[in-house]
Amino acid sequence: MRNDVLERMKHYVMENIKPNYAAVGRQLNVDPRTVKSAYQKVLIGDDIKCKKRHRKSKLDGYKEIIEEKYTQNCTARAIFDFIKERGFEGKYTIVKDYCRQFKQAQIKKATIRVEHTIGLSAQVDWKERVTMYDRNGHPWTFSIFLYVLPYSKMKYLELTLDQKQDTLFKCLYHAFKYTGGIPNEIWFDNMSTVVDHKMSDFHHHKFNERFQSFSHDANYHPVACRPFRPQTKGCVEALARTMSRLKPYNH
Incomplete structure (x- = not known):
């Protein structure tokens, strides 16, 4: 079925006008029977949509509660148990599917893409407290310092x-x-050796004095990344994930 024929028939249905199949067929260069079939198809489709739109759901009366609890980071199972105590007669799968739809409908906060140029920035992070065992079964706990130049992808560990x-x-x-120079700015995670947490909040970071002095002497501008926003320093986050390649060497 041609889309232009269906679109013309949708117009007739919306305007509540019965088309002249022969005249429309000549205009669109199709058989009048095709026009009639498209018209009936649109009519049937509208009837089906109307029936679905007015169909009652067992979630009626509980949707606001589900959305409120979901925004509070409650799981679908916990929400199901909660509304079941309040008379909900449906099954868990209905609640789970609705939560999934609600999650997909949520608008994710936009993260500005950070463009990198030569010598502009570096990113720093730690792979924290990795525990591995030597061949004798003795545990060793260590951390790995990660330093990346995003433009060239040059790394130091x-x-x-x-x-x-x-x-x-x-x-x-x-x-x-190792890299042969100091960038204009370095992006850090909110580690306690960099940020004074007692004097900082979610939107404004206060660097501790000793770190600020080191940054001034090294002649770079420190930048604290936003909490829970790993996209802003994706290069070093990706490098931290590759440290899982050490696991085959365990024991």
Whole structure:
């Protein structure tokens, strides 16, 4: 069925006009029977939509509760148990499917794409407290310092036994030496060695004085990433995920 024929018939149905099949067929260069079939198809389709639109659901009367609880990060199973105590007679799958639809309908917060240029920025993070076992079964716990230049994807990694501020400064110095320079700005996670959490909130970060002094001496501008927004430093986050390649060497 041609789309232009269906669209013309939709217009006739919306205007509540019965078309002249022969005249429309000549205009669109199709058989009048095709026009009639399209008209009847649109009519039947509208009837079906109307029936679905007015069909009652067991979720009626509970949708607002489900949406409210879902925005509070409650699971579909917990919501089902909650509304079941309040008289809901449907099954868990109905609630689960509705939660899935509601999740898909939510508008995700936009994250501005960060464009990288030569020498502009670097990204820093830790792969924290990795525990692996040697061939004798002895556990070793360590962290891995991660430093990435997003434009060139040049990387520097260093294994450390702690994540203290002095260790961070030492690793940054080694990274500058390895990559041959210092970028204009460096993006950091909200680690305690960088951000003074007591004097910061969700929207405004306060760098601790010793770190601020080190950044000033090294002549780069520190940038604290927004919490729960890993996209802003995706390069180093991707590198942290690749550290799972160490797992085959366990034991």
